[in-house]
Amino acid sequence: MAIILLLVVLGAATQPTPTALAHDPHRRALPAADNIDAAIEVIRLGFAAGTAREVLLGRNDLFGDSLAAGSATGRPIVLTRRDVLDRRTAAELERLGAEQVTILGGTDAIGAPVEAELIARGYAVRRIGGATRIQTAVGVARHYHPDAAGVPVVIARAAGDGTQAFADAVGGSALAHHLAAPVVLTPSQDLHDDVAAYLVDTGAREVIVAGGTAAVSAGVEHELRALGITVRRAAGRTRTGTAVEQDQRRGFAVAADARSVLLIDGYDPDAWVSGFAAGAWAASQKVAIVLADGADLDRDTSDFLADAPDTDLVCAAHVVVSACVAAERAMHLPAFATTGGVVLRLPSPAVDVIGFHESNHDGARQLEVVSTGAPTVTLPSRGRGTGSRSAADVVSHPDLAVRAPVTGRVLRAGPTCCTAAITTTSR
Known part of the structure; x- marks a missing residue:
């Protein structure tokens, strides 16, 4: 009698639900009803009660001004609606022990009624905003990094079609927090004048470009070098490879070098929420950030995850179960x-x-x-x-x-x- 071997695929017969994954001490999936919840769930992984004196506040449904959050080294970002301070956000500010709330963007992003309510609740409120997300980012960088001579400056694209606009910044936020670096934005094809002025005024000597030349062109590199600035790129073949490259810039050659891995669906329209909220936590607690492509993991992500059974896996909101299971499987493969x-x-x-x-x-x-x-x-x-x-x-x-x-x-x-x-x- 002949016997033929059949592969038993780990997790293929019964795919664990996110709740089931959470029961494994090394595996956890974050629940979230919406973007406000998603940000809070990530923040609670990194900030115990009473540990954040200053908290950033961004818009829950628009990412533009929150692209600058990585400049505020070590500070968490929570989200709210334009005209109302969400009760969950208010509760999280209280839990964190916030004294200062810094609003990202002008009143078109987060309205005056939200600012007034924060003041009425006893918070010191600062607003940093500009005419565009580029000016907002420069304003945030100038506030937190008036001298950039001793740190690299992270430059990311300011705009793009759909998720392209924030794709390279999802992992770039953690890189900026890790380097204690300012984050500025520029159009893909040329260096924005306000960004150039910031670099010159603050004595910047080094720039790390987030993403490949499709995100920030070689022409921008040339303009930066003309200012006497050393330029390096943190880029992969795709956004998933760029996230891995950014992890490696933070010292994680592979996932086994990290304490935890946060998996985000890099092609989801709301991927920016978990990425930006995770920046400070990822930098301070050795958390690598990797991206899924919908239900799949590409080779860059799978190779990075391989042979890391003792590294914790956290699947962010919006990650589908099959991608989370695939990541768990990859971490157990040699x-x-x-x-x-x-x-x-x-x-x-x-x-x-x-x-x-x-x-x-x-x-x-x-x-x-x-x-x-x-x-x-x-x-x-x-x-x-x-x-x-x-x-x-x-x-x-x-x-x-x-x-x-x-x-x-x-x-x-x-x-x-x-x-x-x-x-x-x-x-």
């Missing part, structure tokens, strides 16, 4: 072998055929390997280079579509990998 073979432990010596699939930069292949009846079998692997990982799959027949990676623990370091989680069926 980094793939560079060369050599994948070692699979067999459940029975009667195994006849294994279908093996490996995805790498050169494409994919499938192999049939005949077992010798030993308790393990080694499948040849080309790998993807040092530090990289590949997707290896056991399927019931080499011509069947591949469903998900091999799961399991590392047998030994070097050229072998993966005890597969498998069951047997007979034919």
Whole structure:
């Protein structure tokens, strides 16, 4: 009787709900009814009661002025509606022990009635706003960083279609908090005059550009260098890769280097809420920020997460369950072998055929390997280079579509990998 190996995909049979994930001490999904809730849930991860003397206040449904929040090093940001101080926001200000509330944006962003209510509640209120989000960001940077000679300045794009406008700033906020750096915004194609004036006035010597040349062009780099400023980029192939690059700039080569990972759906229209709210927490408590692409994780995110079973995972509001499960699975997968073979432990010596699939930069292949009846079998692997990982799959027949990676623990370091989680069926 022949036995064919079938992969048992971790979490595929029953996908945990966010609540179920929260029961695992290393895995948590944040509930949120709306953007105000989403920001508060993140803030409570990083700020105990009575620990924030100054709190920023942004608009709950528009992100433009909140792009500047990263300049306010170590300070949390809460959100409210334009004309009413939301009762949940008021309660969070009280819990945090706030004395000073700094409003981001003019009265078109957050109206005078909100400011009046804050004053009536006994808060010292400051408003920093400009004619556009660019001027607001410069104003915030000037307030918190009047001297930029000793710190890098983070520059992000000021606008873009849909989520492009804030995509690179989601992880960039944590980078700015980590560096104690000001954040300024500029049009993609040229350096805004007010930004240039800020850089000159404050003696800035170094700029970190958030995102690739589609976000902030090479022309902007040229203008910055003409001012005598050193320019570096924190950029990946996509926004997900940029988030990983920003994590690595903060000292996390891989997720295992961080205490926690916050997963945000980087393509959700409200992704900015969790990203901006997480900035101070992520910087102070070694939290890496990574992005999902809807229900999926791309290679940059999956590779970064690999082999980090002891790192806490927090799935932000708006992250779909399948992406959260995929992240959890990735964190339990070992980094793939560079060369050599994948070692699979067999459940029975009667195994006849294994279908093996490996995805790498050169494409994919499938192999049939005949077992010798030993308790393990080694499948040849080309790998993807040092530090990289590949997707290896056991399927019931080499011509069947591949469903998900091999799961399991590392047998030994070097050229072998993966005890597969498998069951047997007979034919």
